[in-house]
Amino acid sequence: MDAKIETYSLIIADWLTEFVKSRNNGSDTDYELVIDPVHRHFQVMRTEWYQGSFKFRVVFHFQIKPTGKVWLLVNNTDILVTDDLIERGIPASDIVIGFLPEAMRTYSGFAVA
Numbered sequence: 001m002d003a004k005i006e007t008y009s010l011i012i013a014d015w016l017t018e019f020v021k022s023r024n025n026g027s028d029t030d031y032e033l034v035i036d037p038v039h040r041h042f043q044v045m046r047t048e049w050y051q052g053s054f055k056f057r058v059v060f061h062f063q064i065k066p067t068g069k070v071w072l073l074v075n076n077t078d079i080l081v082t083d084d085l086i087e088r089g090i091p092a093s094d095i096v097i098g099f100l101p102e103a104m105r106t107y108s109g110f111a112v113a
Contacts, residue, residue, distance in 0.1 A: 007089070042060070044059040
């Protein structure tokens with residue numbers, strides 16, 4: 001595997017692991033980290049029972065493309081995860097905000113694709 005992709009994979013996995021550990025505090029809400037190392041997908045899921053119904057939500061979803069670009073596909077929080085990833089060594093030029101329409105990515109301060 002490309003060294004850059006390996007480094008980015010470790011950065012994302014470490015950040016998400018810390019996020020999950022900080023949220024799993026014995027409540028009825030569970031946060032789970034799912035990693036697909038073959039296709040380089042990283043996802044945090046939130047599950048809980050609420051008023052008799054099972055609730056499931058994707059909190060974060062990243063994919064590292066073969067080009068080495070980190071695509072942020074889902075961020076259902078108010079956390080500026082991109083700032084943390086930049087601090088850990090992933091440059092903004094390698095981060096794509098995938099949930100923005102392509103025409104808007106030009107104005108995001110991050111990679112377009």
